[in-house]
Amino acid sequence: MSAAESEPTVVYTDGACVGNPGPGGWAWAVPGGAYASGAEAQTTNQRMEVHAALEAVLSIDGPVEVVSDSTYVVNCFRDRWWEGWLERDWKTKARKPVANRDLWEPLVAAVVTDPGRISFRWVKGHADDPMNDVVDRLAVDAARTQQGRRGHGTPEGLGAPDVPTAPGADDRRAPPGHRVVVVGHRPPELGGYEANPTADRVRAKLTEVLAAKRTLHDDLVVLTGLGLGAEQLAAEAAAAAGIPYVAVLAFPDQEAVWPAESQLRYRELLARADGDVLLQARRPESRQAAGAALARRDGWLVRHAHEAIAVWDGEEQLVGRVVRSLRDRVGEEDVWVIEPGD
Secondary structure (H helix, E strand, O other), rough: OOOOOOOEEEEEEEOOOOOOOEEEEEEOOOOOOOEEEEEEEOOOOOHHHHHHHHHHHHHHHOOEEEEEOOHHHHHHHHHHHHHHHHHHHEEEOOOEOOOOHHHHHHHHHHHHOOOOOOEEEEEEOOOOOOOOOOOOHHHHHHHHHHHOOEOOOOOOOOOOOOOOOOOOOOOOOOOOEEEEEEEOOOHHHHOOOOOOHHHHHHHHHHHHHHHHHHHOOOEEEEEEOOOHHHHHHHHHHHHHOOEEEEEEOOOOOOOOOOOOHHHHHHHHHHHHOOOOOEEEOOOOOOOOOHHHHHHHHHHHHHHOEEEEEEEEOOHHHHHHHHHHHHHHHHHHHEEEEEHHHH
């Protein structure tokens, strides 16, 4: 039997970060076989996930099946992101440099150079898979101690696993399913507060993108803050595409300061939502407190996203900060940007 026809070596990989960014660690382990881990002083969780997969495929001869709880790693090869990266000279769809190229490039090269040798499989993290738990603990140990290790068999002396940070793991209020967060501009950048061609075009594009995503995920659900502009257009687009949406509200009665017509529209959309998450029980007492509450809402959305759509012109800074946070969380290729002028 040739190497290409032999059973692949199954290797589990994981990355961890104490803070993000912060001290990080990567690890891989073969059930009943070799294992290894390493550390990096200042890094991100996503870098460590890619680093772990790269170390595994470079360390193991013959066919390899990489098992990872990182959609950032697995989706790159499942959805063939790398083909677009190569065609665009290592640029994303938004024409931005691909993050972590120094790790992605040799990993992609290893996959492309020997077609069929390397495959990838996703496993749910923190879900009682023994080997996923082993590499999790190895990676966390490396991140915390800033020391790697190598060996054979079951590693000893490992500490506690990572605190679950998979989307939704830290808040039971997050709805089940494949969550798509929609963020973006307010009405001034979308043609104004009244009905207009720019808003209509954005709504139609959101509907198109969401419908396409629904073909990939039967359990798709949209998360929206229901703010004026892109967030309300997202709710309307989800309804048009027959996709449930959940309103994530920073505080009660956020519409109270809006014009009467905007209040009515908001309340209608909230009534049609398939659920809501209220993050703060009391209304803020000042504009500054309201801004802080909205920022916390944005952080909640980022933490619970599997994918995201951003209505963004590529320049406005407030939306841009949320987009960057989402890219750090779910990966650049899982954040679809719709430009209002398109």
